[in-house]
Structure formats: C-alpha cells, structure tokens
Amino acid sequence: MARDHYAVLGVNRDAGEAEIKKAYRREALKWHPDKNPDNKEAAERRFKEVSNAFKVLSDPDERAHYDRYGEQRQAGQRPRGPGGGGGAGGVYADELTPEDIFNMFFGIPPGGRGRPSPRRQQQQHQGGAAPNLGNLLQLLPLVMLMLFSLLSSVSIGDDKPFSLKRSEGFTQERRTMSSGVQYWVPESFELLHPDAASLRKVEDRVETSMQQTLRRRCSAERTQKQKMVEAANHYNGADKIRMLERADKLQMRYCDQKDRLDAMRR
Numbered sequence: 267m268a269r270d271h272y273a274v275l276g277v278n279r280d281a282g283e284a285e286i287k288k289a290y291r292r293e294a295l296k297w298h299p300d301k302n303p304d305n306k307e308a309a310e311r312r313f314k315e316v317s318n319a320f321k322v323l324s325d326p327d328e329r330a331h332y333d334r335y336g337e338q339r340q341a342g343q344r345p346r347g348p349g350g351g352g353g354a355g356g357v358y359a360d361e362l363t364p365e366d367i368f369n370m371f372f373g374i375p376p377g378g379r380g381r382p383s384p385r386r387q388q389q390q391h392q393g394g395a396a397p398n399l400g401n402l403l404q405l406l407p408l409v410m411l412m413l414f415s416l417l418s419s420v421s422i423g424d425d426k427p428f429s430l431k432r433s434e435g436f437t438q439e440r441r442t443m444s445s446g447v448q449y450w451v452p453e454s455f456e457l458l459h460p461d462a463a464s465l466r467k468v469e470d471r472v473e474t475s476m477q478q479t480l481r482r483r484c485s486a487e488r489t490q491k492q493k494m495v496e497a498a499n500h501y502n503g504a505d506k507i508r509m510l511e512r513a514d515k516l517q518m519r520y521c522d523q524k525d526r527l528d529a530m531r532r
Contacts, residue, residue, distance in 0.1 A: 271319035271332065279333070283324070290320040295456065427451060427458065428472055430479060442469040445530045447476045477527055483520035491516050 272279050275289040293316040295301065302309035322328045428449045429436035436450040443465075449472045459465050491513055498509035 269315060271322050274315050274319040275323065281323075286320065286323050290316065290324070291453065294320075426471075427455065427468055430472070430476060442472055444469070445473055445527055447473050447527070449476075473527065473531060477524065477531070480520050480524035480527060484518070484524045487516070487518045487521055491518070 272281070275281075275286060275293060277285055277289045281289070294313065297309050297312040297316055299306050299309045299313060322332050428451050430449055432439070432450050435452050438451050438453060438455060439448065440451055440455075441448050447469075459468055494513035494516065495510065498506050498513060501509060
C-alpha cells in the first residue's frame with residue numbers, strides 16, 4: 267500500500283504551498299541517491315516517493331483529487347496536458363521522472379541534463395514544431411522561479427556564503443573539517459558547493475573570518491586588562507595589590523580561542 271503523500275513529506279493535510287515546497291526541498295536533498303551512495307537503492311525508492319508526493323500536492327487540481335479519492339483515478343482520466351496548467355508547465359505529469367521534478371524545483375528544466383522528455387521527442391519526430399504561445403505562457407511561472415532562485419543564490423552566495431552566527435537566511439549549522447569552527451549556511455549551500463574543493467575554499471574563508479573576529483575581540487580584552495593595570499598603579503598598598511590581582515584573573519576567552527585556532531591552522 268502506497269504511503270500517504272502528506273506523511274511522506276512530513277506535513278499536515280492543511281499545509282500551505284510554501285510549507286509543502288520547503289518539506290519537499292528538505293526530503294529531496296536528504297534522500298537524493300547521490301547523497302546516499304552507501305544505500306542507493308533504498309534512497310532511490312524513498313526519493314521517488316518524495317517526488318511523487320510533491321508532484322501531486324504542489325498541483326491544486328491533483329491535490330484536490332487526491333484529498334477526495336486518494337490514489338484512485340477516475341476511469342479514462344489522463345494527466346493534464348498543455349491546456350491544464352499546473353506545476354509541469356506544459357509537460358504531462360506522468361512524463362516527469364523524480365529527477366525531472368527535483369531539477370525543475372532547483373531551476374533546471376526537464377531533460378536539462380541531456381535527456382529530452384518523451385513529449386519533446388514526439389515533437390521532434392513530427393517535424394520539430396516550435397512551441398505555441400500557450401505553452402510559452404505556461405512556462406513563464408517556471409522561468410520566473412528559476413530567475414528568483416538564481417538571484418537569491420547570487421545575493422546570498424556570491425559575496426559571503428556563510429555567517430559566523432545564526433541569522434535570517436543562514437539557518438543550517440556546520441563546522442569546518444580542519445579546525446571545527448562553527449558557522450551557518452543557507453539551505454541551498456550543498457547544491458552550490460557539492461564538491462570537496464569548493465567546500466574547502468568556503469571553509470578557508472570561514473576560518474580566516476573567525477581568526478579576524480577573534481583578533482579584534484582579543485585586542486579589546488588586552489586593552490581592558492591594560493587599563494585595569496594602569497588604574498591599579500595609581501594606588502598603593504593593599505588596594506593596588508587587590509586591583510592587580512583582579513586584572514591578572516581577568517578571563518581572556520577570545521584570546522584563548524584565537525591562540526587555539528592559530529595553532530590549528532599552522
């Protein structure tokens with residue numbers, strides 16, 4: 267028995283469009299076969315479940331039909347084609363593979379990795395007729411989504427694809443491999459930096475940025491300690507001794523962190 271689409275994505279039956287998209291993005295990244303090389307067969311099955319659930323729940327008509335009838339389709343019913351709208355953008359829903367859905371969600375059209383869809387093959391076989399205006403209009407929302415995703419990734423990742431503290435847009439916690447420096451990245455980080463070389467460049471920047479931050483804060487700690495010593499020198503006797511002891515016990519937390527990171531990066 268097929269699993270409930272809402273349970274597959276981990277959302278309630280009254281979940282909104284944004285929540286469904288967020289859930290799909292999370293589950294698709296988690297179960298993509300390329301991310302699970304040691305358990306690829308099981309990951310492929312789960313990835314197909316996730317993609318199929320998203321294909322149904324992201325389309326208002328498909329979702330309404332599913333809520334009413336479940337997986338049962340009316341006799342003779344065919345997935346909507348170019349005149350039906352929906353998330354496929356003029357491509358029959360049954361022609362989309364889970365990989366197509368995943369790629370489209372992240373701005374890659376069906377067949378974007380070199381495999382033309384069955385419908386496009388049929389068009390080429392019939393003479394390669396250019397798509398009509400209706401198909402182009404249906405593709406417009408997908409094009410806008412692709413542009414928005416591209417601009418978002420550029421605005422987040424082009425200048426500084428990480429943050430040294432959790433903030434809006436930087437919600438995924440990570441640590442550098444070499445020194446264990448904590449940092450946060452956007453949800454799209456793994457897609458933008460899929461290989462070890464790209465990740466190493468980012469983590470080098472993370473550690474350098476942390477070193478600079480710790481040096482500034484260490485400098486402030488040393489300045490504070492120096493001022494405490496200078497203030498103590500204006501006194502004599504027991505008062506001076508007590509103030510110097512207080513200055514000597516001042517915790518230099520940022521300086522200690524800086525020294526440890528400097529030693530690890532040598």
